[in-house]
Amino acid sequence: MSDTLIHDPKGGMPRLLEIMRRLRDPETGCPWDIEQDFATIAPYTIEEAYEVADAIEREAWDELKGELGDLLFQSVFHAQMASERGLFTFDEVADTMSDKMVARHPHVFGDESRDKSAEQQTRDWETIKAAERASKARQGVLDDVALGLPALLRAVKLQKRAARVGFDWPSTDEVIDKIVEEAQELRETSSPEHRFEEFGDLLFVMANLARHLDIDPEAALRAANTKFTRRFAYIEAALARDGRRPEDSDLAEMDALWDAAKLTEKG
Template identity: 85%
Template sequence: MRDSSDDLVHDPKGGMPRLIEIMRRLRDPQTGCPWDLEQDFGTIAPYTIEEAYEVADAIERKAWDELKGELGDLLFQSVFHAQMAAERGLFTFDEVADTMSDKMVARHPHVFGDQSRNKSAEQQTRDWEAIKAEERAAKAETGVLDGVALGLPALLRAVKLQNRAARVGFDWPSTDEVMDKLAEEMDELRQSPDANARFEEFGDLLFVMANLARHLKIDPEAALRAANSKFTRRFGHIEQALAEQGRRPEDSNLAEMDALWDAAKAKEKAK
């Protein structure tokens, strides 16, 4: 017997109601998908993070034909979490959307309220932070660093922690002091007596690098992704050059590959 929701499930123009119904059906205890039924918030969270990175990857590559699908994958993660929450009586997807709408209206009184839009971007940023501080206080998050999510990528979380501390004056006045601290941490890493000390000092070094990025107004995650892309591109040139000779990287040596790397670098700079 055809389920009454089948028309919606198979409606190519069904929009959000269709997606929500598909998710409900996937989690139906009697007729749903065994894999989907086994999942919980913890098991789905890694997929949510992965999908967010795939959205960022499509944007970085300017793969606009892929972006729609990647955004859909990310949206599905929100629907999946909301469905599990609804099953527990916690909240629904509509409540998630309403919560976000309420937050955006409250945080933009210069758009949706009676405040003037005649503000600088800096003033709007200060107003935004003041509103968020009030929200954290309402959640009993009274510490300066409260509410910075533990699940963030470590580099991004470092920047957010430092930004919070900087708002109350705990910050180097210029990049000069950060550079000095960077040199200090490098020396401490060199002098580390054992593996545990190296681990700690390396973490300190990365933390200072994140601080330097913040002072230089550089997104360290984006900068590292760009460096990864550059490394991949130039190593690909090495592989291609060797393949033209019927060889692979393991058939070469460091000096030859380094020369091919320099050639790839020069070629890029020439462009």
């Protein structure tokens, strides 16, 4: 029965769940899969989420289906391990999310009116989430901002949460002034320990500026990485036409080629 399902190309979600169960079977499964636990799989889960974001960023729609499948498989993997421990099942994961979405959208699934702005819906969402946190005995404003988030994303979430209770600069001007202050402190420090701390402070305020400008700092940095990669490839290609590599050049020449790359993009 299970073999028939496993080889059914239209088996859908039941097929994937059965494949995962078989992979973790202690007697007939895959040794690598059997050895894994939540902690060892978590980095792969994060990586797969970023690969989904990368496919979207590149508008690689032909790849997105596979990347979403990889991310789904991570949820299935964690749910299977939880089921083996008697913690919860995949169906319970799905039911929990369904319950949450219904509860957080009373204007869609309940009696509340949909006649309100996106801003009002956001405020209502936060009110509902605050009630959920209270029911879980999480009283601190920052208590449930996940520690495992990428640092830049967590900085923004911490700042958003603090801003909701009034702990925030009123405008971008104050944030930019703070960036100048933190940059000067970084310039003046000579201790490696203080340099580390001041650099972190500077990044944290930069994340705050992104929030005030309504910019996703992770997306902005990914775009900057892509631009750097593209322009450096232009430098490599230009040097290769002369039979050279970057290490055969110098900073002045490569800087000039960088400017040429910028002009080419603008043209």
